Amino acid sequence: MKIAFTGAWSTGKTTMLDAMIDHYGKNPGFGYISEVVRNVHREGFPLGRDATIDSYVKIMNYQLKAERNMADKSMLISDRSLLDMNGYFRGCRIETGENISDHFVEICMRAFQINNNYDLYAFFPIEFPIVPDDEGIRPLDEAYRQRVSDGILSILKEFKLNHIIVSGSREARRAQLIDAISQLEKSRGV
Numbered sequence: 001m002k003i004a005f006t007g008a009w010s011t012g013k014t015t016m017l018d019a020m021i022d023h024y025g026k027n028p029g030f031g032y033i034s035e036v037v038r039n040v041h042r043e044g045f046p047l048g049r050d051a052t053i054d055s056y057v058k059i060m061n062y063q064l065k066a067e068r069n070m071a072d073k074s075m076l077i078s079d080r081s082l083l084d085m086n087g088y089f090r091g092c093r094i095e096t097g098e099n100i101s102d103h104f105v106e107i108c109m110r111a112f113q114i115n116n117n118y119d120l121y122a123f124f125p126i127e128f129p130i131v132p133d134d135e136g137i138r139p140l141d142e143a144y145r146q147r148v149s150d151g152i153l154s155i156l157k158e159f160k161l162n163h164i165i166v167s168g169s170r171e172a173r174r175a176q177l178i179d180a181i182s183q184l185e186k187s188r189g190v
Contacts, residue, residue, distance in 0.1 A: 001074065001184060002067075002117060004081035006156070006163075007124030008149040009138045010131050012173065016124070016166070017079045019174045024075070031070035033078035036062045041137050048139045053104050059085055060111060067115075075181075082112040083121065083155055091151025113159075120184055121156055121163040122177055125149060 005013040017034055024030055039062060041047050045055040063082060070076045089105045126149050130140055139145070156163045164180050166173045 001119050001181070001188065002076045002078070003120045003122060003181065003184075004078045004083065004118045005122050005124060006081060006083050006087070006152055008126060008145045008152070010129075010145070011124035011126055011149075012128075012170070013079050013124050015170065016122075016173055016177065017077060019170065020077050020177065023174070023178060027075075029074040031073035031076045033063070033066045033070065033076070033080075036066065036080060038135065038137065041135060047137055049144075051100070053100060056085060056100070056104070056108065060108070064115065078118075081118060081121075082108070082115055083118075083161075084152060086112050087152030087155055088148050089151070090154060091147035091149070112155075116159075116161070119162065120180060121161050122166045122180070123153060123156060123163050124166055124173075125153075127167060 005017060007013055014034060017032060021032055037047065037059060040055060040058045043058065045058050046052060047055060060082060063078075063080070067076070067078070086105075086109050089100065089108065126142075126145060130138055130142065130145060132138060132140065155161070164176065166176050168176070
């Protein structure tokens with residue numbers, strides 16, 4: 001079973017991934033993917049409005065490699081997926097400007113469609129202000145963040161992907177996720 005947390009930055013995805021690790025534990029049959037974008041940034045690739053095709057190729061490579069390395073896990077929870085990158089393109093073509101060609105965006109969407117093997121997407125809407133990070137990765141522009149969020153949600157709806165919207169307090173979000181995962185397990189006879 002594969003679950004992806006999706007949404008704009010500073011919406012609680014990583015915090016909730018930590019809560020899922022606390023809940024499910026470090027079971028050898030479970031896998032967790034996080035920090036893909038941060039790893040790309042640490043290698044010196046620009047992100048956000050300054051991202052280049054090389055930045056996005058590196059993100060795709062890291063994400064696909066991490067998913068391939070976790071292929072044998074009975075449960076995988078990923079903090080982001082290729083959906084997120086495409087949501088950035090869809091919501092923010094104005095920000096990506098001339099750095100990213102329409103052809104590249106089309107190829108990225110095809111890569112997402114081909115590799116779209118998540119059983120559930122947990123969408124985290126914007127519910128609180130941006131929390132700046134120490135590395136300066138998170139843009140502080142709320143309008144930009146809303147466009148990214150809208151872009152991601154539009155892909156979830158357009159492709160009729162199995163998803164839930166996770167909202168409320170940390171405890172409420174945790175309960176919603178655990179319930180959704182339990183229902184998914186029951187439907188699959190797990």
